[in-house]
Amino acid sequence: MLCTDVWTTALLDPTGIDSHIRPKKRQVFQVSGPEIGRFVEHPMVEGADTVPFVVLPSHRVYMRPEPRSRSLWISVADEYGRDFSFTEDPQPEPEFYEKSVFPVARSYLPPILSSARVTSMWAGHYAYNTIDRTHYIFRDLNVIVATGTSGSGIMKGDAAGRIVSALLGGKEFAELYNGERVRVSDLGGGGEACSEGAYGDLIRQ
Numbered sequence: 001m002l003c004t005d006v007w008t009t010a011l012l013d014p015t016g017i018d019s020h021i022r023p024k025k026r027q028v029f030q031v032s033g034p035e036i037g038r039f040v041e042h043p044m045v046e047g048a049d050t051v052p053f054v055v056l057p058s059h060r061v062y063m064r065p066e067p068r069s070r071s072l073w074i075s076v077a078d079e080y081g082r083d084f085s086f087t088e089d090p091q092p093e094p095e096f097y098e099k100s101v102f103p104v105a106r107s108y109l110p111p112i113l114s115s116a117r118v119t120s121m122w123a124g125h126y127a128y129n130t131i132d133r134t135h136y137i138f139r140d141l142n143v144i145v146a147t148g149t150s151g152s153g154i155m156k157g158d159a160a161g162r163i164v165s166a167l168l169g170g171k172e173f174a175e176l177y178n179g180e181r182v183r184v185s186d187l188g189g190g191g192e193a194c195s196e197g198a199y200g201d202l203i204r205q
């Protein structure tokens with residue numbers, strides 16, 4: 001079983017099985033400052049303990065409040081100019097924040113962000129299913145592959161686990177947490193394993 005998300009392509013390549021996913025570096029910047037501290041401590045919605053997660057209309061720059069550290073986590077899933085490449089230890093790029101993220105965020109919240117500074121940053125990869133950005137879960141001979149989380153694998157983890165479990169158990173449908181049923185093969189990229197034609201009997205054994 002390969003539940004190795006962005007590492008899946010390199011692991012499958014020598015076998016001749018196509019992972020159908022591509023990596024893109026993604027970065028998160030923690031920004032802090034007195035104004036941000038006050039901002040995240042004042043919920044706008046009754047009953048909430050902080051401001052909402054905000055996706056700005058411009059370029060979909062997003063801001064996640066982190067009241068415990070009195071900070072905002074700011075990021076954007078940039079597309080153009082961000083190549084499909086993978087390194088084991090991706091590094092965040094301060095200049096990406098300064099030139100591409102900060103100007104957008106500051107234009108929406110000038111009093112809060114103008115004097116903010118980056119207090120931490122980190123980077124990883126999204127493993128994109130470049131066709132429809134859903135999980136890609138399939139079986140080929142004796143290997144089950146679950147990949148292509150496309151940047152939302154935490155959110156979709158429960159559903160993905162249930163679909164993998166159904167696939168392992170040879171079931172046609174998986175039942176999700178809310179009782180909805182999903183046809184397992186729908187996550188397999190529109191077809192059975194690439195070797196189904198040649199080795200169908202083996203798969204069914």
Ligand SMILES: Cc1cc2nc3c(=O)[nH]c(=O)nc-3n(C[C@H](O)[C@H](O)[C@H](O)COP(=O)(O)OP(=O)(O)OC[C@H]3O[C@@H](n4cnc5c(N)ncnc54)[C@H](O)[C@@H]3O)c2cc1C
Nearest residue numbers: 003004005007026027028124125126149151152153154155
């Ligand atoms: C900056 C950033 C922000 C994100 N924000 C969100 C968010 O807000 N919400 C959300 O839902 N998702 C978010 N994601 C995506 C989410 O983190 C991933 O979709 C999720 O972690 C994928 O989980 P996974 O278990 O499939 O793979 P991973 O968590 O990537 O686990 C794969 C594991 O396989 C291991 N591995 C690799 N090769 C081998 C090998 N040969 N043998 C054994 N083990 C191996 C790796 O070490 C790794 O531990 C974000 C991702 C990034 C990079």
